[in-house]
Amino acid sequence: MPAIHLPRTIRIGGGVLADLPEVLAQNGLSRPLIVTDAWIESSGLLERVQTLLSAAGLASRAFTGVVPDPTIAAIEAGCAFLAEGEHDCVIGLGGGSPIDSAKMIAVKGTRRVPDLKAPHQENTPGLPIIAVPTTAGTGSEATRFTVITDAETDEKMLCAGLAYLPQIAIVDYELTLSKPLRLTADTGIDSLVHAVEAYVSKQANPFADSMALSAMRLIWPNLPRACKDPADREAREAMMLGALQGGIAFSNSSVALVHGMSRPIGAHFHVSHGLSNAMLMPVITRWSAPSALPRYADCARAMGLAEAAESDQGAVGRLVEALHQINADLGVPSPKAYGIDKARWDHLLPLMAQQALASGSPGNNPRVPEVDEIVELYQAAWG
CATH class of the missing domain: 1.20.1090.10 (Dehydroquinate synthase-like - alpha domain)
Structure with a gap:
């Protein structure tokens, strides 16, 4: 029989975004890097999340350079931003692209992304990953995969392993009510x-x-x-x-x-x-x-x-x-x-x-x- 792998904590339901500070604290996490895109920033959701964290005494920084179909260049920029702060976890806030980006930024370190593509399995954990999906689609909040695009070869690289499995998933359907x-x-x-x-x-x-x-x-x-x-x-x-x-x-x-x-x-x-x-x-x-x-x-x-x-x-x-x-x-x-x-x-x-x-x-x-x-x-x- 195969082994079954799931996030350690999954909060599900309308309004559970408010539980984010509590769940971070329960897992001993206090210095998150939020990985998201310009649309989430412009919508006001990023500010809402940062205000929520700040009110609980949690200092966060936000990398908003995620692009659709995340590229190696965008991941490298995110890794550089991560290195400038002292973070103990990475929050992916948005659809599949921000969550996939957060996974790779949390795991990659100094390695090249192409060296991590399947059939390679990356099971050594990086920083804890927290997924906050805003689209009902990718399921990335509960998977051990991420997909990164090599813009030079036009290849979407599947990267797999337990390292990419989020530790925490905050699944709040109210975040999808404004989806077109x-x-x-x-x-x-x-x-x-x-x-x-x-x-x-x-x-x-x-x-x-x-x-x-x-x-x-x-x-x-x-x-x-x-x-x-x-x-x-x-x-x-x-x-x-x-x-x-x-x-x-x-x-x-x-x-x-x-x-x-x-x-x-x-x-x-x-x-x-x-x-x-x-x-x-x-x-x-x-x-x-x-x-x-x-x-x-x-x-x-x-x-x-x-x-x-x-x-x-x-x-x-x-x-x-x-x-x-x-x-x-x-x-x-x-x-x-x-x-x-x-x-x-x-x-x-x-x-x-x-x-x-x-x-x-x-x-x-x-x-x-x-x-x-x-x-x-x-x-x-x-x-």
């Missing part, structure tokens, strides 16, 4: 992909399965609700819990082919991670399902798409159809409709396929592709 539609949709589908891939992965196990199925039950009916009415607190709470459970599921199982193929799209064409997952999910599910029909059928039933008595084949048919439909409903564009240059797309397909395979994620897929099959799947997803 596109971000709600893309991060929500990202969460769904985490859950489905964890469940069908070759690394699946009973603990991760329970988290994955619960995440699907929460995400599928509530994603359209959260997109339709951003102030729907019940839907927002369900999406936040589903994202957390999806993160726990894939951190203790794995992601698979969708994620492996998604990262190169993000690296080369700067498509957001959740959106590139959504672009690929229906095509890859249809291709992969024959190799794990009962598992995909379980997903369809958990999402309420098929009755228990329906055949696995019928249930999976409904699943693929529903994945196409939710992309249409939520305005998910194909790579073509997104505006990606066709000539550059075609030229990069062999490299993208090789990068996808090299990430290791496709090896966990129920049906493991060759390079030429990945190229064909990219071509099928194009339009």
Whole structure:
């Protein structure tokens, strides 16, 4: 049986951001570096967090240089900022990019980021990591992974190991109430992909399965609700819990082919991670399902798409159809409709396929592709 790894402390619910000073104190931490981005700073949330900490007698500094799809250069800048202060922990405040950045800044030290990419496993802890997610999507608050982009090679590097697992996660759905539609949709589908891939992965196990199925039950009916009415607190709470459970599921199982193929799209064409997952999910599910029909059928039933008595084949048919439909409903564009240059797309397909395979994620897929099959799947997803 696999070992199960979780944050030491998880606070969940509306308003639990207020618990941050107490939780830090319980863990003997008092000098946090907050890692975030310019949007969180401009929204007033950073000031709110720093005021909260200051009122409890905790001195903090903030690095606001996080960029989307965090780059090595941004990580190096964050590490230099960390070294200028005397910090005993790192808080990632924001979506996946700030939390992933916080993880690497807390762990890297003087090493080169490319030396830490998978298959390397980094298990020696750095500074304690505290994750405060503001999007219901990445699940990074509960995972032992971070993804950093090498801007020189356009490669999204998966870095893995227990060192990246946050010690504390503060999961407050109220922080998502102001999320715009596109971000709600893309991060929500990202969460769904985490859950489905964890469940069908070759690394699946009973603990991760329970988290994955619960995440699907929460995400599928509530994603359209959260997109339709951003102030729907019940839907927002369900999406936040589903994202957390999806993160726990894939951190203790794995992601698979969708994620492996998604990262190169993000690296080369700067498509957001959740959106590139959504672009690929229906095509890859249809291709992969024959190799794990009962598992995909379980997903369809958990999402309420098929009755228990329906055949696995019928249930999976409904699943693929529903994945196409939710992309249409939520305005998910194909790579073509997104505006990606066709000539550059075609030229990069062999490299993208090789990068996808090299990430290791496709090896966990129920049906493991060759390079030429990945190229064909990219071509099928194009339009």
